[in-house]
Amino acid sequence: MTVIIKLLHLIDSLNNKLGWMFAFLLVPMGLIVIVDVTLRYGFNKGSMWAYETSMFIYGGYIVLAGAYTLLHKGHVNVDIVYGGLSPRVRAILDVLTASLFFLFMWYLFTHALGHTINSWQIRETTNTPWHPPIYPLRTTLPVACILLMLQGFAKFVRDLHMALTGRELPDG
Secondary structure, three states, X not given: OHHHHHHHHHHHHHHHHHXXXXXXXXXXXXXXXXXXXXXXXXXXXXXXXXHHHHHHHHHHHHHHOHHHHHHOOOOOOOHHHHOOOOHHHHXXXXXXXXXXXXXXXXXXXXXXXXXXXXXXXXXXXXXXXXXXXXXXXXXXXXXXXXXXXXXXXXXXXXXXXXXXXXOOOOOO
């Protein structure tokens, strides 16, 4: 049991640290937007690169923060029903629906990986005059799927323990 607890702790720690790192992507994104708005409205000199760069950063941030959000129970639930249930009943429901989560994440991962590999092979760029490479951004989706599946596995193990025993899994 201690090996499982250590593995779950490792997954939680990884996603917690990466989530904090990804959060700091908002700083350069904000600075880019401020510079672009200042140039455009203050000096009538818009940039060709700022909007796309900020969208790339934001897109990466959104998908990569999913596992952190799952770790901290930040995803949307129908709390009007779910919140009124006991922790054990919620865990049973989560165990029963976990297969849907893993099927969807596997489907998303395999398709995103195919697109990502193709994007790297052709060195895909956007269709704008600036033509920045888009393949690094495409890489964020399969990576995010892996992180989400890991965190989903940790949640599943905890939910299964709660469903079977009625107690939370000890932290170790």
